[in-house]
Amino acid sequence: MARKKQIIIPIAILAIGIGAFIGFSSMKKPPEEKAEVDNRPIVAVENITVMPMTLEVSSYGVVKPKYETTIVAQVSGEVVELSDKFVRGGLVKKGQLLARIDPNDYHAALIDAQANMASARAALETEVAQGKVAEQEWQQITDTSPTELSLRKPQLAQELANVKSAQAAILRAERNLQRTEVRAPYDAMINSRTIGLGSFVGVGSEIGMLLGSAIAEVRLPVADNQLQFLIDQGLKSTVNLSGTFAGEELQWQAEIVRSEGVVDDNSRMTYLVAEIKDPYYLNHSNTAHDLPLRFGSYVKAKILGMTIENASVVPQYLVDNNQVALLDSESELHYAVVNVIRQEGGNVVINKGLLDGDQLITSSLDYPVEGMKLALINEEEAQNDDVATSLETAEVVINENEGE
Template sequence: MSPFRNALPAIALLSLAACGQGGQQPPGQGGPPPVGYVIVNEQPVTLTTELPGRTTAYETSDVRPQVNGLIVARLFQEGDMVAKGQPLYRIDPAPYQAQVANARAALAKAQAAIASSAALARRYGELVKINAISRQDYETALTSAAQARADVAAQQAALRSATIDLGRTTIRAPISGRIGRSIYTTGALVTAAQADALTTISRLDPIYVDIQQSSADLLKLRQQILSGQVASDGRTQVRLKLEDGSTYGPEGTLRFADVTVDPSTGSQTIRAQFPNPAGLLQPGMYVRAELAQGTQRQGMLVPQRAVGRDERGNATVLVVGQGNKIEPRVIKTDRTVGDSWLVTSGLKPGDKVIVEGAMMLRPGMPVTPQPWNPNAKPAAPQQPGQAPAKK
């Protein structure tokens, strides 16, 4: 027998041993892959929505003249805060001072006339008793005295009117707030009740935010509240996100929802009120408002990273089933709540939804489940020949 024939089995054994030392194990020796899961439970979930809005001044007043004349002075700095009643413009008062003087003179004349007519009526009253004058002369004297009294009242009213017009030559702030730029300058001719305002005053503390929400979403929320699925205490707090992405500090309160729906957009206007002591919010700013609409008593939340889509676009998750085997589930989601989906069907309390390690998993495949720790750092891959780290 050839000696080479006896050496073949030994060579084969050496080759197998060498392959075993290469660090590669046959498939299946590593055990089921580990996955991280969360247990789904029913819990109260606060329903919030984020909607676009615009800031609106709490009060706005256009300043217009109430008398005719030339502006002789502007008494404010543009952009300053002004108080109610503060003088803003002065119109040339000379013509109105003359009207006041004329009204005073006419009143004095009427008062003098009433004294003589009243005295004449008294004398005629004595004479008519002894038939010294006719009854008609006495009644004429009484009429003259009454006309004199009426003339005094008319002149008093004319004096008050002239005095009011004189006071209106100083244009005052109708409300407190921040004043805008002046459209008219000194020397301009203005008229009473003109179309163009001299300037505008806006009260900015507090300030309104007008929010637009779909009428369909409002209808759905009202139906959920009426059916008892969502609880609402009627005190809705609102938070703002500004144009630069920052969050406005003070919270606002919801004031009212408009009773009509805009037919062109299908939306309703919701108005919220915010404190604005520092004047950070200005009218016309674009903001996003976050409203707490109510609380769903029995809500189930699933992390967004656990939800996928099938070929039909349905939302799906993988669940650890009996025997730690993978089970796919088709679910229905209503909205996002933070970094989670609010699930309305497809899951039941106690289900273990896979959040981590779901890549390359197939239905029915066994896994090693372990609770998911969102704060855990992924382990560094082990280099070939490196000893495992000691715990």
């Protein structure tokens, strides 16, 4: 009996120990699974857009009339009439009367010239008749050839000269009479008037200044290194002008008609001249959006130049030694060699080396190596979300085991 107890008791103790071990083992928490760590550098990208682009050259200038004319008196006399439009800012048509100088003296001079003409014609006819009589008398006296003096040809030439002199006097008198009427030589705006009603003017006295309203010009300075982006040095190029009128930003269109052909000594710029037809809309009806381009206005200009078929715009700081960093389809770093044709502010225009849809890396890399694996910011966020979800699932399982 004692021997049986010695055998049963150790077995019971061993069974109790094994049961306790199994019980404690079932209460032990399983080891947490560690998430796989992604050591790829995280980058941000932008999609490249490749499209046709028309290059523009910026400039500026002041609007001025193509023609400016100082009107002066060509005859002397008292100003007896002034047009209501002959005031500063007035718009006049070609041939419109601006002022009239007293024409009475010039009427009298014309009548005097016409009288002298009549006398000269009468003297000429008389001399012609006397020449015929002298020729007949000479033939009755002798059969020899008469001399020119015998036929009164010198006297006839003198009378012909007197007639031509009288004709010239009439032309001068008519011209001076016409000059008593001061008329606009072209469609114009009155810039100034220096005479008044009743004032006396002499030959050469200034009457006023006109500004041609048919065509306006803008001198546009262009740097030498910008001319390469214009077609045919800018000749016939379209220009978009912008300026402020009554507090509103407006635009007009012009055309480059010529280059001044020299480099300015002070600014070292080449000046291109743009023309604007009918800037005050005098020859066609204007709409509410067709406001006049006033002389003296300061305008900004965009000269349209050559067109690049496959152009893309990239921030300048992303271009290093004519290379840009791209993220390829395998999520690897790839350097593309590009051709920069122009800088525009903080950007550069590229015409070779990039394709539409390429992913341009916009974030910096500490130790970039061609072909290295990279991760996008949105991919990293998705991985973090997956890890968080896995941890939450593991915690739920553990809690359920503990509850059991």
